[in-house]
Amino acid sequence: MDREKVLKIAEAIVNSKKTIVLTGAGISTESGIPDFRSPGGIWTRFDPALMDADILHQNPSYFYSKALPMLEFFKDINNARPSPAHLILADMEREGLISSVITQNIDSLHTKAGSKKVYEVHGNLKEAHCMSCGKKTDFNCLVEKVKAGNIPPECDSCGGILRPSVILFGDRLPECFASAVEEVKSCELLFIIGSSLEVAPVNSLPYLARSYIILNRARTSYDKGAYVVLNEKAGDGLKEIYSEVKNVVN
Ligand code: NAD
Numbered sequence: 001m002d003r004e005k006v007l008k009i010a011e012a013i014v015n016s017k018k019t020i021v022l023t024g025a026g027i028s029t030e031s032g033i034p035d036f037r038s039p040g041g042i043w044t045r046f047d048p049a050l051m052d053a054d055i056l057h058q059n060p061s062y063f064y065s066k067a068l069p070m071l072e073f074f075k076d077i078n079n080a081r082p083s084p085a086h087l088i089l090a091d092m093e094r095e096g097l098i099s100s101v102i103t104q105n106i107d108s109l110h111t112k113a114g115s116k117k118v119y120e121v122h123g124n125l126k127e128a129h130c131m132s133c134g135k136k137t138d139f140n141c142l143v144e145k146v147k148a149g150n151i152p153p154e155c156d157s158c159g160g161i162l163r164p165s166v167i168l169f170g171d172r173l174p175e176c177f178a179s180a181v182e183e184v185k186s187c188e189l190l191f192i193i194g195s196s197l198e199v200a201p202v203n204s205l206p207y208l209a210r211s212y213i214i215l216n217r218a219r220t221s222y223d224k225g226a227y228v229v230l231n232e233k234a235g236d237g238l239k240e241i242y243s244e245v246k247n248v249v250n
Pocket of ligand 1: 029034035036038041106193195197198215218219232
């Protein structure tokens, strides 16, 4: 590991009055959840077209006739446990080193790890809702309906069509995205972990930050604008950074 970069990141965190963390699928690969774009990632298992909101809206029967393997995979994600990286971020928030976490992940692992201020800007897999009346239901209930051949799955209240409460391509982001934008505008440092930064509009956030740091296994097209880039695994990198932060503080 590059000790100089680790020290530079640790000092930047200690000196920053407000640090926000932005995470992507890469922080959860160490919890056993594949990311999108790495070899063996989700793109190689499911047709990306199935993550398209237009298909769900225009042809829900077709969407659900194809979606069961993906929905069951989503259901499994709900059983994942936080990785050391998620736990370190929760500790860092408790100690006042970071203010909040903005995540593109739908796995709820930051809240499971104990992080309190989390913006789940792509939603999560706990719930489904009716596209007509908005009534919420348990995500597993949607999966069971599809499994039982109820295609498209219907709302028990109004007979409308149910959908998972996660953001698909083409969906509008939830209201919490506006708050996440304000968080980034008001921070001194954005610490990006495990994201290819290829998904819009989240990949506009680094441009709003005064300064940003990247911890990611692979290179990204945002590297050149970063204050520091550390190409390491999230868990390994965060462990070193956190221990260096403690050295700097003491
Ligand atoms: P991505 O797949 O585009 O990029 C992940 C990045 O993380 C890659 O650059 C990869 O090199 C890196 N990476 C993989 N394992 C790593 C590790 N152990 N440590 C450090 N870096 C690692 O994912 P993205 O940028 O988050 O964007 C894709 C979209 O995928 C998001 O919208 C998200 O909602 C969705 N997604 C979520 C999950 C989840 O909830 N866990 C999983 C897959 C995809």
